[in-house]
Amino acid sequence: MELSRQAQLGLSTVIHQLCGLVLGPDKAYLLRHRLAPVVESEGLTSFDELLVRLQCRGGSRLHDAIIEAITTKETSFFRDRGFFGFLRKSVLPEFFETLRRKSGLRRRIRVWSSGCSTGQEPYSIAILIRDLIESGDADGAKENQFTILATDLSTEALESARTGKYSSADVERGLSEFDLARYFRRAGKHWTVNESLRRLVQFRRFDLLTSPAALGAFDLILCRNVLIYFDEATRRRVCGGLFGAMQSGGWLALGAAESLFGVDHQLENVRLGQVLCYRKPHRGG
Ligand SMILES: C[S@@+](CC[C@H](N)C(=O)[O-])C[C@H]1O[C@@H](n2cnc3c(N)ncnc32)[C@H](O)[C@@H]1O
Incomplete structure (x- = not known):
């Protein structure tokens, strides 16, 4: 799925506001990889549509799904x-x-x-x-x-x-x-x-x-x-x-x-x- 420059910018701004995570243009692959399942589960066909939905009234309904998709939860017992x-x-x-x-x-x-x-x-x-x-x-x-x-x-x-x-x-x-x-x-x-x-x-x-x-x-x-x-x-x-x-x-x-x-x-x-x-x-x- 293509990620337009506009969708990349808009989605990284939403993500930054939601959880402080920074995803610059160099992390576009990560954005694509992690948010593609959200696009699909919402029945949408593109990242641009996802951005529009997030910006519409009721878009906050999607916040949890975005947070779950984008946060890195890597951990282990007695790490370090x-x-x-x-x-x-x-x-x-x-x-x-x-x-x-x-x-x-x-x-x-x-x-x-x-x-x-x-x-x-x-x-x-x-x-x-x-x-x-x-x-x-x-x-x-x-x-x-x-x-x-x-x-x-x-x-x-x-x-x-x-x-x-x-x-x-x-x-x-x-x-x-x-x-x-x-x-x-x-x-x-x-x-x-x-x-x-x-x-x-x-x-x-x-x-x-x-x-x-x-x-x-x-x-x-x-x-x-x-x-x-x-x-x-x-x-x-x-x-x-x-x-x-x-x-x-x-x-x-x-x-x-x-x-x-x-x-x-x-x-x-x-x-x-x-x-x-x-x-x-x-x-x-
Ligand atoms: C890589 S894990 C680290 C887990 C553990 N502390 C460790 O070192 O193994 C990072 C965790 O930070 C959480 N996280 C990211 N942004 C956060 C925020 N704004 N507030 C609270 N937790 C956040 C993620 O959900 C994720 O579970």
């Missing part, structure tokens, strides 16, 4: 092992210590996986926390002292994340046989996350282009492999929201290929080997 090693060695021990010191204060550690896709990232965090608690390496911390919020713009990704059902290919990417036996149940060709682990993660739809103020403050925010798809202005806007949602002393983790380059910030860089994370200075310090 170095990062999870960093959490295990540096970040989580500090959280356990905070919980121990503030044990009388009902303090909870709040983690936010923003752009969680189909759930592998927040479930990996839940596995890590449970592993440390069960092996007695958590300074007496308890699971109910942690909350893990996982959000995404894609309703389909979230539905799949909530069911916690994964194919053999999914679980082979990142999980050991030990993790599988311990945290999953097999049903035919699929594996499902155990109910008790699933309960540790709360899924919710959230658009990173909007303000996260209502979500409260977090001790650890993961925004990994999401910013990479945005232009600089959108990155700045999204990061501004994330910075505001960080507790004092809280952590921000981006993807291995991402950084805050070009974004004004007052966070500290904390490096362990190849892994770089950001930290909000403690109040007054």
Whole structure:
């Protein structure tokens, strides 16, 4: 199906407004490939017709279909092992210590996986926390002292994340046989996350282009492999929201290929080997 210059421009503008994604003329093939099924499922014959329909009254009905078609949901369990090693060695021990010191204060550690896709990232965090608690390496911390919020713009990704059902290919990417036996149940060709682990993660739809103020403050925010798809202005806007949602002393983790380059910030860089994370200075310090 041909993609006219006008349709390319118009559709990329709609997409940018919908989810902050930037698709310049060099990404025309991607636009064509991903939106052709939407054109067909709407009974249309061209991208120009799709654009007209989007611009008509009631065009917003198509927004979800466009978001689903255009977002990249690539993810895996324990994606970037170095990062999870960093959490295990540096970040989580500090959280356990905070919980121990503030044990009388009902303090909870709040983690936010923003752009969680189909759930592998927040479930990996839940596995890590449970592993440390069960092996007695958590300074007496308890699971109910942690909350893990996982959000995404894609309703389909979230539905799949909530069911916690994964194919053999999914679980082979990142999980050991030990993790599988311990945290999953097999049903035919699929594996499902155990109910008790699933309960540790709360899924919710959230658009990173909007303000996260209502979500409260977090001790650890993961925004990994999401910013990479945005232009600089959108990155700045999204990061501004994330910075505001960080507790004092809280952590921000981006993807291995991402950084805050070009974004004004007052966070500290904390490096362990190849892994770089950001930290909000403690109040007054
Ligand atoms: C490549 S996945 C990253 C998944 C996971 N964080 C990881 O690193 O494996 C990017 C996710 O960002 C989500 N996303 C894209 N734009 C978004 C937006 N404006 N608000 C929230 N999520 C968005 C996509 O739906 C997709 O699930």
